[in-house]
Amino acid sequence: MPQANVVMHTRRVTPTTSIIDIQGDISAFAEQELMRAYNEANTSTMRTIILNFSGLEYMNSSGIGLIVTLLIRINRQKQRMLAFGLSEHYQHIFELTRLNDAIKIYDSESAALAAA
Amino acid sequence: MSTLPTPTNGQPDEQPRDAAFWSAHVTGLKVSNVPSGALNLNVEGKLVNGPLQGFGKMWQKTYRVTLHGASVSAKEVIKTWKEHFPEFWPARNRFYGPLTGIAPGEVALLNLTLTGGIKLSTGVLVLYADEESFTLMTPQGHIFAGWITFSAFEEEGNIVAQAQVLMRANDPIYEIGFRLGMYKEEDKFWQHTLKSLAASMGVDEPVHMQAICVDPHVQWVHVKNVWHNAAMRTTIYTMSTPLRWIRGRGRKRI
Numbered sequence: 001m002p003q004a005n006v007v008m009h010t011r012r013v014t015p016t017t018s019i020i021d022i023q024g025d026i027s028a029f030a031e032q033e034l035m036r037a038y039n040e041a042n043t044s045t046m047r048t049i050i051l052n053f054s055g056l057e058y059m060n061s062s063g064i065g066l067i068v069t070l071l072i073r074i075n076r077q078k079q080r081m082l083a084f085g086l087s088e089h090y091q092h093i094f095e096l097t098r099l100n101d102a103i104k105i106y107d108s109e110s111a112a113l114a115a116a
Numbered sequence: 117m118s119t120l121p122t123p124t125n126g127q128p129d130e131q132p133r134d135a136a137f138w139s140a141h142v143t144g145l146k147v148s149n150v151p152s153g154a155l156n157l158n159v160e161g162k163l164v165n166g167p168l169q170g171f172g173k174m175w176q177k178t179y180r181v182t183l184h185g186a187s188v189s190a191k192e193v194i195k196t197w198k199e200h201f202p203e204f205w206p207a208r209n210r211f212y213g214p215l216t217g218i219a220p221g222e223v224a225l226l227n228l229t230l231t232g233g234i235k236l237s238t239g240v241l242v243l244y245a246d247e248e249s250f251t252l253m254t255p256q257g258h259i260f261a262g263w264i265t266f267s268a269f270e271e272e273g274n275i276v277a278q279a280q281v282l283m284r285a286n287d288p289i290y291e292i293g294f295r296l297g298m299y300k301e302e303d304k305f306w307q308h309t310l311k312s313l314a315a316s317m318g319v320d321e322p323v324h325m326q327a328i329c330v331d332p333h334v335q336w337v338h339v340k341n342v343w344h345n346a347a348m349r350t351t352i353y354t355m356s357t358p359l360r361w362i363r364g365r366g367r368k369r370i
Contacts, residue, residue, distance in 0.1 A: 028267075058133045061244035061251035061265050065176075065282045068167055072174060072331045089132055092141055096243070097253070097263075098166040 008037035023055035026063030054085030159239035170261025170284025172291035193268035257346035
């Protein structure tokens, strides 16, 4: 089975906000790495997880499914998911799949942090 | 201070590798050519509904069959699946694919027969399609809000064909139907489809199913989805067929 072509790095910005920087491809094979990054970010005080998509190189429909299931997991923890760094193409994908109904997208890290 | 990853997807003239595989943005579905025999109902102008826009519990269901002994690649499986997609469906359920084939942005019509003989006409959008997978997304009124991805991949030396659904029942009526057993019909549907695909390659293997409840809560904020319920609308349309016939005769006389 192909290896996941993605690296995710978690940054704890404040006690209540973490950023997950995504570098590479989000497909079905990224599930383990995504869950690892989320588990690293998820502390008892965590309230907002921000996904940084500026390093995203490829995403297929299975990848979008991963984002949806992660969103549900986050919401069930009474946490929020925000996003920034999406190119025009990936913003279009979020609109097409209607993920933008539930995940607010910001132009920059500072804008996302201000909203967190 | 951490260094942010260098943005690789922000250049306007550098499209990501997946750019060609996604549908263009749609604000309402459009059916360009209605195949002969198809009922085009509950599709035109409908928005697509993802799993976040549905009413019922969210489920991820995975159906897979291992193609033991078949000398095919994953790409060949998907090519066959796309080309013969309607043929693998159970009887009394019709998929009227676009003339151009299953390609991103295309809209297909579905004429389904549910439990108890209830007819349902709806459609799907081809959300994504590449050489190893394709995904259909549902519109308002469909039984479920979400998408289903058909894929093939190698696992432990064998090719596996898989259908994976991520969905919620679109409205309370469908959710009640699911809880009263309609989910079994859905399971049978995709098991039949995968068995048929496997049989076309000379393989007779069981289809394995895994169901995960991603979110056990319903979304009351989407209760109004019932307005678009395609089963009800198809029933009303069918019951009003005599009236349309009479009206049509009246117009001819004039």
